[in-house]
Amino acid sequence: MHNYEVKRLLVNYKTLEEFKNFREYGSAELSMKGDLEANIIENDSESPFYGVYFGKKLVARMSLYRIDGKYDRYFNPPQDYLELWKLEVLEAYRKQGYGEALVNFAKSFQLPIKTNGRQGSGPFWEHMGFEAATYDATRDRGESPYVWYPEGVKEQVAGKEPVNIESEDNLS
């Protein structure tokens, strides 16, 4: 177990330049850059990204969004959860626990987590205690959702009303 420090990343030109080293660089990053250049956001604003540095170099990152419980279609009972995106470790730094450190950090909020598992990432997510959600074409539209349930949280069965856990207990 490594003791990597996970930091919330601030939006500034240095961070945005470092983001270019990651394969998954897209509209989210370009939008932050545009907002910074146009003074729509201030330098050093908080971003939805978290990362780990090796010295001064950003070597791993992920982004986390808290989704309001009223949109929850994954968890039972329905509740606020975290959507984890763009988990990525620079190639030379893989297999050294950086990805695990980021995921453990996400779990420390004690909210359910949902991510879209990339090709071949199943074993990693299972190692981290995630499960493949039962696929629902309408909800998942081609994604491969993996979910992490904190204590007391179950899968929301797609297309059915959320089960009321209290009344289930009353049956016993």
Add this chain to the structure above:
Amino acid sequence: MHNYEVKRLLVNYKTLEEFKNFREYGSAELSMKGDLEANIIENDSESPFYGVYFGKKLVARMSLYRIDGKYDRYFNPPQDYLELWKLEVLEAYRKQGYGEALVNFAKSFQLPIKTNGRQGSGPFWEHMGFEAATYDATRDRGESPYVWYPEGVKEQVAGKEPVNIESEDNLS
């Protein structure tokens, strides 16, 4: 311009075996396989996938979902649109117009289209007449959405009420 025939793919063991040749093989495909094995769906059921064959070999595919207009957060006026996923051409068959044939087929429905542009795919989508949607963190959560507008359709500005086009016309 090639004259490739785009076919709607039927769910059967041959198709599911061919899907394994594509990099983006995930929960959607595994779920269809499970449903077929458990007789939850019949052999040769319609799938959301479309593909192009070279001889008897499936060399390109995409999946299309029609999204109900009440969930539309991309187009103005809000309306039913197509979500395009998993567009992929097998490596040995790239740069021969297979991807273009599939996207042109999707456009032939004359509905707006939304896709999530993969790393480096921007020039392809722009060549196909798509535009990068203005990034909205809450809606897009790390995606890089590209959209195609048929005649008369505009971008839906995020976080604002859809503009009523008729009353706009009345201003002139």
